[in-house]
Amino acid sequence: MIYHQLALNVPLYSLLTYACPIALPAGTRVAVRFRKRLVAAIVWESNVQPEIDISKILPIETIFSDGWQLPADWRALLSFTARYYHYPLGQAVMAALPKGLRQPEAVPLPRQEMMYTLSTSGRLQPPPPARFHKQHALWQCLQSAPATLQQLKTRHTQAAHYLNQWQQQGWVQTTPVPACGSIPTSQHQLNQQQQHASTSIQAKAGQFAPFLLYGITGSGKTEVYFDIMAKVLQQGKQVLFLLPEINLTPQLMQRVHQRFPHTVTVVLHSQTAPGQRTSNYLQAALGQAALVIGTRLAVFTPMHNLGLIVVDEEHDYSFKQESELRYQARDLAVWRARQTNCPIVLGSATPSLESWYKTQQGDYQLLQLSERAHASAQLPQIHLLDIRRLALDNGLSDIIKQKLQANFTNGGLSMVYLNRRGFAPALFCAACGHTFGCPNCSAKMVLHQHAGQLRCHHCDYHQRIPHCCPECGNQDLTAVGQGTQRIEENLQYLLPNARILRVDRDSTAHRQDWAEIYSRIMQRQVDVLVGTQMLAKGHDFPHLNLVVVLNADNSLYSADFRAPERLFAELMQVSGRAGRADCRGDVWVQTRQPEHKVYQALAAQNYVTFATAELAERQELGMPPFSHMAAIRADAKTMREAQELLRQALQGIEQQQSLPACVSVFGPVPMLMARLAGYERAQVFLESKNRRDLHHSISIWQSWLQHLEKIYPQTRWLIDVDPLEM
Numbered sequence: 001m002i003y004h005q006l007a008l009n010v011p012l013y014s015l016l017t018y019a020c021p022i023a024l025p026a027g028t029r030v031a032v033r034f035r036k037r038l039v040a041a042i043v044w045e046s047n048v049q050p051e052i053d054i055s056k057i058l059p060i061e062t063i064f065s066d067g068w069q070l071p072a073d074w075r076a077l078l079s080f081t082a083r084y085y086h087y088p089l090g091q092a093v094m095a096a097l098p099k100g101l102r103q104p105e106a107v108p109l110p111r112q113e114m115m116y117t118l119s120t121s122g123r124l125q126p127p128p129p130a131r132f133h134k135q136h137a138l139w140q141c142l143q144s145a146p147a148t149l150q151q152l153k154t155r156h157t158q159a160a161h162y163l164n165q166w167q168q169q170g171w172v173q174t175t176p177v178p179a180c181g182s183i184p185t186s187q188h189q190l191n192q193q194q195q196h197a198s199t200s201i202q203a204k205a206g207q208f209a210p211f212l213l214y215g216i217t218g219s220g221k222t223e224v225y226f227d228i229m230a231k232v233l234q235q236g237k238q239v240l241f242l243l244p245e246i247n248l249t250p251q252l253m254q255r256v257h258q259r260f261p262h263t264v265t266v267v268l269h270s271q272t273a274p275g276q277r278t279s280n281y282l283q284a285a286l287g288q289a290a291l292v293i294g295t296r297l298a299v300f301t302p303m304h305n306l307g308l309i310v311v312d313e314e315h316d317y318s319f320k321q322e323s324e325l326r327y328q329a330r331d332l333a334v335w336r337a338r339q340t341n342c343p344i345v346l347g348s349a350t351p352s353l354e355s356w357y358k359t360q361q362g363d364y365q366l367l368q369l370s371e372r373a374h375a376s377a378q379l380p381q382i383h384l385l386d387i388r389r390l391a392l393d394n395g396l397s398d399i400i401k402q403k404l405q406a407n408f409t410n411g412g413l414s415m416v417y418l419n420r421r422g423f424a425p426a427l428f429c430a431a432c433g434h435t436f437g438c439p440n441c442s443a444k445m446v447l448h449q450h451a452g453q454l455r456c457h458h459c460d461y462h463q464r465i466p467h468c469c470p471e472c473g474n475q476d477l478t479a480v481g482q483g484t485q486r487i488e489e490n491l492q493y494l495l496p497n498a499r500i501l502r503v504d505r506d507s508t509a510h511r512q513d514w515a516e517i518y519s520r521i522m523q524r525q526v527d528v529l530v531g532t533q534m535l536a537k538g539h540d541f542p543h544l545n546l547v548v549v550l551n552a553d554n555s556l557y558s559a560d561f562r563a564p565e566r567l568f569a570e571l572m573q574v575s576g577r578a579g580r581a582d583c584r585g586d587v588w589v590q591t592r593q594p595e596h597k598v599y600q601a602l603a604a605q606n607y608v609t610f611a612t613a614e615l616a617e618r619q620e621l622g623m624p625p626f627s628h629m630a631a632i633r634a635d636a637k638t639m640r641e642a643q644e645l646l647r648q649a650l651q652g653i654e655q656q657q658s659l660p661a662c663v664s665v666f667g668p669v670p671m672l673m674a675r676l677a678g679y680e681r682a683q684v685f686l687e688s689k690n691r692r693d694l695h696h697s698i699s700i701w702q703s704w705l706q707h708l709e710k711i712y713p714q715t716r717w718l719i720d721v722d723p724l725e726m
């Protein structure tokens with residue numbers, strides 16, 4: 001018997017040993033029994049010396065030997081990921097696979113698409129008589145150039161049948177469709193800065209070279225990516241393109257298809273149908289697809305011939321997974337580029353301070369696009385409107401109302417942005433002061449007037465709008481604050497003839513909704529957009545010329561040290577929507593703190609000033625990126641239980657004095673959002689300038705928690721390395 005170490009979807013930090021009469025290559029998918037259930041597993045190592053009684057070792061039940069294994073560099077990536085994020089390797093491996101490959105079932109490899117053409121002997125044949133005009137057309141098509149079945153079917157619906165027949169006669173031959181066919185030239189000539197950026201990156205082909213492409217909104221970053229991608233694809237290499245959201249950026253996919261019409265492209269994101277996702281994954285792994293576009297999970301796509309990685313909007317938080325395996329896809333992408341020896345481009349108009357700092361340290365090369373690409377597109381003018389002494393009518397000042405009215409009269413497109421969906425963020429009893437909180441979370445319930453509900457935006461909890469206060473019986477409950485629905489209603493009243501469209505998660509619940517909204521906007525069937533962050537991401541609305549920002553101040557009161565960075569990025573992005581084409585845009589921000597550094601930097605539209613000041617502050621406080629952090633979290637039904645586990649672990653560790661001296665420990669403290677979905681959450685922060693020491697400490701914590709979890713079975717714990725949530 002030969003013993004193998006396998007990765008299975010079980011919460012164990014070590015691999016499991018199974019037996020097989022033959023040695024299986026690492027990366028092979030197999031099925032084994034675990035606790036009587038048949039499950040999928042990946043061979044990690046074969047010919048191992050078993051450490052347990054061999055009579056207890058179970059056999060490998062099925063080998064899915066389809067001639068393909070998960071490659072060595074993929075396995076190295078997953079080993080690193082599991083180690084870095086202190087997560088069970090088997091679970092990390094399964095999280096990185098599409099659902100089809102996680103099942104203990106055979107999966108057919110995707111069929112290589114073929115091109116058909118006449119063979120030499122076919123060319124000597126007389127074509128089918130012209131009176132069978134469809135067959136005749138099909139023949140002529142085969143004669144002129146190689147074509148895919150799809151293309152040939154447009155000539156004759158029964159193309160497959162005739163191809164089969166002619167192939168048997170030896171008249172038709174096939175060749176695989178190349179992963180990357182010809183790439184048409186761009187319709188734009190790169191400007192000087194774009195050209196410089198592209199050339200600098202191209203010069204590093206075949207080497208690990210991380211770049212930060214810092215370009216203001218509309219400066220043509222995408223054109224730069226495409227230019228480099230074209231070069232890399234033409235060299236026969238694959239490209240991995242990561243972006244925060246795909247459904248919200250239909251424009252990007254359109255542009256990709258326009259620019260790379262003959263490149264086999266696969267898309268991978270969480271909403272790709274499971275069968276499709278498996279097939280896309282395998283197409284990338286087998287090299288049938290040259291271009292892989294996807295959200296964070298796509299960072300785990302095996303690619304055997306990777307030549308370039310692009311991470312667009314690299315500052316976006318959605319690259320960090322906030323459950324289970326808490327990985328940061330941008331960081332793993334950089335690791336992958338180093339592993340593969342290829343360049344990686346991180347692009348943003350408001351780079352993360354982590355990446356910006358790396359350019360200052362010389363770790364990443366900074367490339368800059370400082371002007372808008374369209375000669376006529378000017379940066380918007382940003383106005384801070386101090387509302388401390390202004391009367392607001394349902395959240396809108398007179399000046400804003402006038403601006404919106406005037407822009408409507410002049411036929412412009414306006415956008416009212418606020419980051420709060422629903423009707424009002426809270427319901428309040430003016431008689432006794434009672435507010436309606438979620439019973440499961442430390443959050444107020446949001447009033448959804450149309451649905452007649454109070455809803456928690458953090459868990460599934462919802463209830464009917466109460467008729468009276470449960471505390472004092474008062475029937476006169478007040479909706480406090482503004483949500484998108486309420487603003488939409490006010491605007492309808494203010495601009496009765498305007499076509500107003502609300503865009504938020506409630507109005508785009510279905511997959512097609514967003515595409516429809518987008519086409520209405522593009523066909524100029526909308527005068528005013530009201531919406532949340534969904535509107536801020538990556539869209540180009542050429543005629544948008546007025547942006548109004550409401551209630552952004554809320555984020556300034558957050559205790560999260562990253563809140564200013566996040567707000568600045570968000571507002572720069574929203575502002576960047578204005579004036580993309582030939583009309584100049586205006587942005588009006590209603591605020592009670594116009595002097596705040598975030599707004600000052602926004603008004604000056606100066607990322608560099610903001611980043612410099614913010615980094616100086618972080619340095620003084622020893623915060624990331626000047627130190628590295630990890631959070632050790634625990635949750636339980638009560639805060640006492642949650643903290644108790646962490647406290648016990650801390651005590652045990654301190655008694656042994658085993659933590660490296662340069663690792664500071666804070667806590668246990670409740671998380672900023674202490675209660676979520678019925679669990680009280682506490683955490684301890686570990687912080688160090690030295691990564692190695694930090695990881696060593698995490699391992700110590702981990703073994704203590706594993707030991708203690710038997711004593712506190714009701715308390716769950718997890719480790720979050722480089723946490724974004726506080």
Ligand code: ADP
Nearest residue numbers: 188189190191217218219220221222223373374
């Ligand atoms: P970003 O990704 O930086 O926001 P885009 O790549 O989307 O910018 O470019 C903004 C707009 O400018 C797009 O409509 C794009 O087609 C156009 N554009 C980009 N580069 C050029 C160029 N060199 N010449 C003319 N137009 C350009």
Ligand code: ZN
Nearest residue numbers: 438441456459
């Ligand atoms: Zn809740």
